[in-house]
Amino acid sequence: MSLLEHTERTERTLWRGGRVLSPTHPAATALLTAGDRIAWVGGDDDLPAADRTVDLEGALVTPAFVDSHVHLTGTGASLTGLHLAGLPSAAAVLERVAAFAAALPPDAIVLAHGWDETEWADPVPPSSPDLGNAAGGRLAYLSRACGHIGVAGPRLLAEHPEFAALDGHHPSGLLTRAAHRAARATVNAAIPVSQRLATAQVGLTHAAGLGIAALAEMAIPNDADPLAEAEFSGLVALGREPGNPAVYGWWGELGAAEKARDLGAHGAGGDLSADGSLGARTAFLRTPYADEDTLGAEYLTAADVAAHLRAAHRAGMPAAFHAIGDGAVANVLDGLDAVERELGLDAVRHARHRIEHAELLDAGLIARMVHHGVHASVQPAFDAAWGGPGGMYAARLGRERALAANPLSRLAGVGVPLAFGSDSPVTALDPWGGVRAAVRHWNPASRLSPTAAFTAATRGGWRALGIDDSGSLVPNTRANFTVWDLTGGRLPDLSDPDAADPKCVLTVAEGTLVYQRA
Structure with a gap:
């Protein structure tokens, strides 16, 4: 494959001789990008004119991945430090x-x-x-x-x-x-902002090499860190630099939507914690933990959630909440109920509010998520790491609740939009690993098909950001795509636990080449 050292955002580049995964052109072998858009998709027998041409040598072209929940500085530190x-x-x-x-x-x-x-x-x-x-x-x-x-x-x-x-x-x-x-x-x-951003750049570069074109950065500000605001604005700015994947920032401070907007955030909240984690026994449950007589930690009440949602609506921003336990999810949904009564259902649904993690859910909570148009930003790798017999979920929750954790197919089956992320460095940046974990969920009743899982890891991430013109390789959409060392026009067989994941050949983000394999 003849790879490019760079691509100019204004030029027309023809990518030909591959297998393009396009919903509207199932036999496509080529696509044309014009600046940051896909201008044409079709076959090699009728190629349009272009300023330059790249021979894909039979490789598979897919929409690029989106990591919908990440901590970039921590990710870089996990790659370079202890x-x-x-x-x-x-x-x-x-x-x-x-x-x-x-x-x-x-x-x-x-x-x-x-x-x-x-x-x-x-x-x-x-x-x-x-x-x-x-x-x-x-x-x-x-x-x-x-x-x-x-x-x-x-x-x-x-x-x-x-x-x-x-x-x-x-x-x-x-x-x-x-x-x-x-x-x-x-x-x-005690860590200078310049050092933090240099560390985060390592994470961004690594992400590009995994076929990721965009990431949702989840900031967790605290009064004890006066440099957090400068770090956050710097991270968002890194995502605007040519050669980097895009960074969509979420500022996790309660009620601070206007500040979030001024700092360059895409959304208000994100890792705004309604509870903690199952591992720490601080996820807020409606029934006590199996291995300790506690319900966990209720960090946000329904009133707190409603107040934050009001601030987000005033600022014209989506809101997102970290909620793992069913008690925390219920509080978030109660807050949405309150705001719906004030602003109307259409306003709530139009905002595309999110719940991050959403690990413990029942049918009633899921139905309420559908009602409010809530997007579920989930991490399938959590199930791979902590699910199954003898896993952390079983120890903390008991077998029955552990099997019901991360109910991906139930969410998708009733229309809750899914977006996949890693929460790196909690679990590694590994988009194919996340897709595979969803396909091979410990509970067969919670598994997704390969197509549904891949869609949640690509188009689902864009939809959860309120961006509808990306995530599919069709004309007049954003040019965010990845070329893989696979021949044929299909996704890999993700049901085989021993099969190697595809390797990224190049990644294009908003029409700009951000990674090419040496």
Whole structure:
């Protein structure tokens, strides 16, 4: 394949000799882009004139992926720094920390993510003193895989005694709820914005190489991090730079829709948490956890949700809420009910509000999502990681509720629009892995077809952003597409667990080449 070093947004480029996955042209072998739009789709026997031509050499062309829920700076850090996923014990975590810290200057910060005690034979997190020893006395914070709990080193706790008064503080140094959020933001505040954006750029570049043309950045602001606003605006600006996938920012501050708009956000909320996570037992449930007598954490009431929705409507923005447990989802829907009574159903549906995660749902909650036109921004990789017999879901919820988690086919079957994301670095940027997880859901009754899953990972992401002219390879739509090392005009067989995922050859975002394989 003759690849391009760049593409000019104003030129006409003919991509020929491939297999184009187009709903309106099932036998298509070529497409023409004119600037940032697809101008023509058809066969090699009747090619239009162009300024330049690329021979696809039989490769498959599909709509590009959209990751609908991501944290770019954390993603970049997981690729370049200390990442703790997959380690078998607390001792292994501490060994990894010690090896990493040994190469750091004394004033460096040890910040890492990804440990998961549910994968260990002895499910006890590292202690604060042990972390302090491993980090060589440096400031240190290790967040759990879910991002809703962490372990603070002794120096961090000593320098910030105010953490002890916050909800979720434990003398062991294990922090959840407000204490966790404050500690994480405090450590982040010591990292310059320029360093954060350089780290995020690593994540963006990696995303482009996976066939991702757009990402929804989920900011989690906190008063303890005064640089969060500058970081967020910088992340959105990175998405406008030629050569990068697009970045659609969501600012997760309650009621701050006008600020979100001023910062360049696409939406108000996103990871605005109505609850926490199942792993941390802070997802808000209507029935107690199976392994602890608690309902979790109710971070937002229905009144809070309604107030945020009103602010979003005044600012002309969509709203989104992190809601994992059925109790949290019910609160979000109760808030939508209140705003519907004030503004009318058409206004609510037109806004395309979102629920992020939406892991525990029953038929009544799903019906209410349909009623309000709510988009479900979901992470199929969560089920692959934590579902199944012996998985974290079963431990926290019991078998029956675990099997009902992430009911993808039930949502799709009644018309809830789905958009797939990774929540990276909670799970890795891996769009094909997400599609495969939806097709191979632990519960066969919750599985999607390959076509439905791929659509949720591509067109569904655009629809959840309120963008209807992208995600399908048809004329007069945005030129967001990926070329894969597959011949033939079909998606790969995703039912085979041992089959390799397709490899990205090139990615085009808004008509600009953002990745080409060396």
